[in-house]
Amino acid sequence: MANALLQHFTESEVRHELRGFPERAVAAVIGLKQESSAEALKNAVPEILAFYLPSGVSTDLTTQPPSARLREDLGVDSLTFAEAAFKMEELFRVRIENVELAEIKTLGELLEFVAQKLFPEV
Amino acid sequence: MNQSSVVITGMGFVSSIGCDTEAVVDHLRRGRHGFSRVELRQGVDLPIKVVGTVPGYAFPSPDVRDWVLPPESHVDLCREPSLPPHGVYAVDAAEQAIAQAGLTSDQLGDGSTGLFGASSGSPMLLRHHLSVYDKDGSQRGHPLGVVRSVAGTLNFNLAARYGIRGASCGFVSACASSSHALGSAYDEIALGRQDRMIVVGAEECAAESILPFDAMRALSTHADPDMACRPFDQARDGFVVSGGAVALVLERASLAKRAPLARLVGWGQAADGYHVASPHPEGTGIVTAMKRALQFAKVDEAAIDYVNAHATSTPAGDRAEALALRSVFGAASPAVVSTKGLTGHGLSLSGVLEAALTVLSLRGGFLPGNRNLKNPDEACEGLCLPTESMDADVKLAINNSSGFGGANVCHVLAQP
Numbered sequence: 223m224a225n226a227l228l229q230h231f232t233e234s235e236v237r238h239e240l241r242g243f244p245e246r247a248v249a250a251v252i253g254l255k256q257e258s259s260a261e262a263l264k265n266a267v268p269e270i271l272a273f274y275l276p277s278g279v280s281t282d283l284t285t286q287p288p289s290a291r292l293r294e295d296l297g298v299d300s301l302t303f304a305e306a307a308f309k310m311e312e313l314f315r316v317r318i319e320n321v322e323l324a325e326i327k328t329l330g331e332l333l334e335f336v337a338q339k340l341f342p343e344v
Numbered sequence: 345m346n347q348s349s350v351v352i353t354g355m356g357f358v359s360s361i362g363c364d365t366e367a368v369v370d371h372l373r374r375g376r377h378g379f380s381r382v383e384l385r386q387g388v389d390l391p392i393k394v395v396g397t398v399p400g401y402a403f404p405s406p407d408v409r410d411w412v413l414p415p416e417s418h419v420d421l422c423r424e425p426s427l428p429p430h431g432v433y434a435v436d437a438a439e440q441a442i443a444q445a446g447l448t449s450d451q452l453g454d455g456s457t458g459l460f461g462a463s464s465g466s467p468m469l470l471r472h473h474l475s476v477y478d479k480d481g482s483q484r485g486h487p488l489g490v491v492r493s494v495a496g497t498l499n500f501n502l503a504a505r506y507g508i509r510g511a512s513c514g515f516v517s518a519c520a521s522s523s524h525a526l527g528s529a530y531d532e533i534a535l536g537r538q539d540r541m542i543v544v545g546a547e548e549c550a551a552e553s554i555l556p557f558d559a560m561r562a563l564s565t566h567a568d569p570d571m572a573c574r575p576f577d578q579a580r581d582g583f584v585v586s587g588g589a590v591a592l593v594l595e596r597a598s599l600a601k602r603a604p605l606a607r608l609v610g611w612g613q614a615a616d617g618y619h620v621a622s623p624h625p626e627g628t629g630i631v632t633a634m635k636r637a638l639q640f641a642k643v644d645e646a647a648i649d650y651v652n653a654h655a656t657s658t659p660a661g662d663r664a665e666a667l668a669l670r671s672v673f674g675a676a677s678p679a680v681v682s683t684k685g686l687t688g689h690g691l692s693l694s695g696v697l698e699a700a701l702t703v704l705s706l707r708g709g710f711l712p713g714n715r716n717l718k719n720p721d722e723a724c725e726g727l728c729l730p731t732e733s734m735d736a737d738v739k740l741a742i743n744n745s746s747g748f749g750g751a752n753v754c755h756v757l758a759q760p
Contacts, residue, residue: 241409242422276423304487305425311484 227340228255230315239313243273250284251313260337267310267336268329271298274305288330296329314340350533351604351760354447354593355700356440358433358546360396360586361687363414364440369704372712373733377686379569379584384551391565392558394572395549396586396688403429403550406472424501426488428466430546431501433589438502438544445593446602447540449507456539458511460529461498462521462692463545467552469493498544510538516692519656520613520747521545523695526592527611527753533596540595545696549587553691557585560621562658574716575655575682576662576724583656586688590697604760606703609643609740612636616750623661623746627668630654630744630752634672637754643740648678650711650741652702655682656689665744666723677728679736685715695745699755702741706759711736 228236233252240248247269254262268283275281275297283296292298298306303326307318316339326332357363360378361371371378378396400414408421411429418439419432427435442452451457473489476482486492491500496514503512511532515525522545529541547553557563564582566572574580594608614632616624623629638645651669655662662682669680683701690697705711713732720729743755 241407301487308484308486311482317482317484 227258228313231255243269247273260341263337263340264333267333270309270313271306271332274302274309276302283329286329288328288333290329291327292329292332310336316340349597350530350594350608351597351600352592352606352608352703353595353600353602353604354441354443354445354591355605355703356437356444356589356591357700358398358401358437359588359590359687359697360398363398363400363436365704368701369708371686372683372701372704373710375686375713375715375733377569377573377715378586379572379688381567381569384554390555390558392554392563393567394564394569394584395554396584396690397549398433398588401433403468403548406469426492427501428469428492428497428548429550430463430466430548430587430589431492431497433587434461434498434502434544434546434591435505437546437589437591438506438542441542441591441593444602445595445600447593451540453507453509455509457508457542458529458532458538459499459503459506459508459542459544460511460513460515460525461496461502461544461546462515462525462696463495463498463547464553464692465495465497466493466548466550468548468550471552498546502542502544506542511541517749517751518747519654519689519691519694520745520751520753521692521695522697523699523743523745523753523755524613524751526608526696526699526755527613529594530608530611533594539599540593542591542593543696544589544591545690545693546589547587547691547693549585554585564657571716573657573685573688575653575657575685576666576714576720576729577717578719578721580657580659580662582658583684583689586690588690588693588697590693590700592696592700606706607758607760609756609758610637610641611753611755612638612640613751613753615752618750621748623664624750625660625664627664627671629750630665630668630746630754631671633752633754634668634742634744637742637756641756643756645673646676647740648673648742649736649738650702650705651678651680652698652741652743653680653682654694654744654746656684657682661746663721663723665746666721666727670726675726677726679711679728679730681712681714681730683712685717686712695743695753698745699743699757702743702757705738706741706757709735709737711738
């Protein structure tokens with residue numbers, strides 16, 4: 223894939239940005255940096271989102287089906303979503319508008335949205 | 345004790361002189377201060393070199409991942425991203441107070457319990473969040489930036505954490521803030537609106553909250569932690585800022601499950617009507633506040649054993665309060681002590697901190713001493729200013745606080 227995703231960060235800078243995240247989340251984002259693929263994105267984005275879940279449980283969002291509803295099924299409230307979006311904006315150097323966030327209802331829609339942002343040519 | 349009696353049943357300390365009651369009493373009785381040399385800006389030689397730091401905690405940057413908490417802290421930083429540094433202090437103080445009072449989660453959440461907070465917010469985080477917003481023209485910031493940095497952050501965070509469904513409010517009158525919170529909490533119970541109230545005062549004590557006072561030339565520039573803070577002394581040159589948190593649980597006496605620590609008998613307040621930042625030269629507002637508090641409490645001034653003075657170690661403030669005390673007590677001065685000589689000035693925190701220290705004197709049968717008081721200001725003539733801690737049967741005491749705008753508050757506290 224042509225998009226040099228996350229090349230603005232070295233691996234150690236990614237680790238610095240994700241201090242406090244579980245190692246598997248860090249590994250998923252580093253995997254995304256190395257592969258720059260929509261497939262790798264499917265691991266990284268749920269890991270970032272899971273970190274901000276208010277319940278504190280280490281829910282594995284990577285195994286959830288695309289149809290899982292963010293609010294009703296996964297407990298992602300609006301502030302959790304805003305925190306995760308802010309982190310993705312920092313990491314991926316993208317801008318996510320409020321109206322765009324408001325339209326995302328399921329995990330699948332979120333993954334598709336981020337993929338569109340990062341790999342518009344796909 | 346009548347139906348409307350208000351008692352204090354829980355206290356929590358996260359302070360420069362200790363993070364539990366035993367440590368705080370030890371500092372008071374032995375005259376040990378809580379000051380340290382610090383470097384507020386790394387590599388910059390600032391005039392302010394001494395502050396009252398809180399042992400076991402460190403907040404070296406706005407990044408929560410750099411923060412250090414003691415093992416006994418109740419805060420999980422990963423799971424509570426809305427807490428500022430002083431919110432962390434506040435949670436740990438509130439946990440101590442709630443445990444001592446024996447309050448259950450049902451009591452906290454059934455609407456009969458309220459919570460009042462007092463702080464300046466977190467200037468460090470406010471500055472940080474705005475810098476992130478402006479960085480590279482991103483116009484994006486942390487979504488919790490507001491609730492973790494503005495002045496109401498204590499009551500936002502703690503009311504949500506404890507499921508408070510009663511009164512919840514923050515108080516902002518600078519260095520009288522938590523004294524207003526405590527007095528107003530008394531009113532909530534005395535007026536029958538709430539059965540119990542939690543009052544929390546806290547300050548973060550970061551460069552962003554300290555240095556603006558240097559711009560006012562209100563801070564001591566003394567470099568020696570042993571000598572910087574000298575309330576009522578002729579050589580005082582300003583106050584020393586300290587951080588931390590103190591929480592008190594107030595309850596309607598008839599409902600308290602645990603033995604009361606002390607009674608809050610009443611309070612009074614009055615403003616100077618004089619200047620935005622300077623006290624009235626003769627302390628007219630604090631005179632009225634003391635008289636109103638004593639009148640409300642139906643206590644004669646001659647019955648007061650101890651005054652926990654506001655005196656911060658500034659030339660103007662200490663002098664005004666000394667003259668006010670002479671005006672109220674005449675030739676029969678009770679013991680007057682500024683515990684800021686030991687703790688430093690906790691700004692919004694100071695009122696509830698000093699109310700709690702006064703409770704320790706009522707309970708423990710001792711007076712703290714005025715640390716570093718060698719040559720009292722001539723305005724103190726006739727005041728009884730002990731310089732060493734001593735045993736004393738303190739039955740009735742008052743606690744004074746003053747803030748910007750000439751706001752003055754006085755609490756009357758008694759043995760249970």
